[in-house]
Amino acid sequence: MSIRINTADVVKIKRLAQRLGVRDSDIVRFALKTMLARLVPLSDPEVRGRNLVPVFVESGAELLRYFDLDANRLDAIINESTGGDRRVERDDIALLALSGSQDAYAALKLSELNQQDEHAQRGGELSSSLRRYLYDKYVYRSSGAANGGATGNGTAGAPHPGTATAA
Numbered sequence: 001m002s003i004r005i006n007t008a009d010v011v012k013i014k015r016l017a018q019r020l021g022v023r024d025s026d027i028v029r030f031a032l033k034t035m036l037a038r039l040v041p042l043s044d045p046e047v048r049g050r051n052l053v054p055v056f057v058e059s060g061a062e063l064l065r066y067f068d069l070d071a072n073r074l075d076a077i078i079n080e081s082t083g084g085d086r087r088v089e090r091d092d093i094a095l096l097a098l099s100g101s102q103d104a105y106a107a108l109k110l111s112e113l114n115q116q117d118e119h120a121q122r123g124g125e126l127s128s129s130l131r132r133y134l135y136d137k138y139v140y141r142s143s144g145a146a147n148g149g150a151t152g153n154g155t156a157g158a159p160h161p162g163t164a165t166a167a
Helices: 007-020 024-043 049-067 071-079 090-098 103-113 123-140
Strands: none
Touching (some): 024 049, 049 071, 049 123, 071 090, 090 123
């Protein structure tokens, strides 16, 4: 396997390796393993629908920008061969697709979808508001009534690190 890396990235790799006292290849292996660990649910064809929400919430903006994924492609990745309560609503997929590229519009759309979170319009809080909204709707909630009619039946449990829970 060969990897094409631009000169600026090679310089960064060499600086990191030198500072940490490791080989260049150790830095590349670390970066690769870290990325693969974050995206591992995407490698399992059985993981679909609401179970992919955490992947796109935590890595979404970077993933969407780098691979130039739009709402249609994101919908196909998340919802393909998924039915009923496992599906992620189209508005929420559009919101994910907007985050990171059109923050002002994403904040406006989030505030429309999530009336109880008035802070979603602030750009600095968009990522935490989006995370809280999607995790509450698809990951933590066990009934549709608690989240405005969503039909996800995620299991309750300890919040994902770095996420605030709604009271």
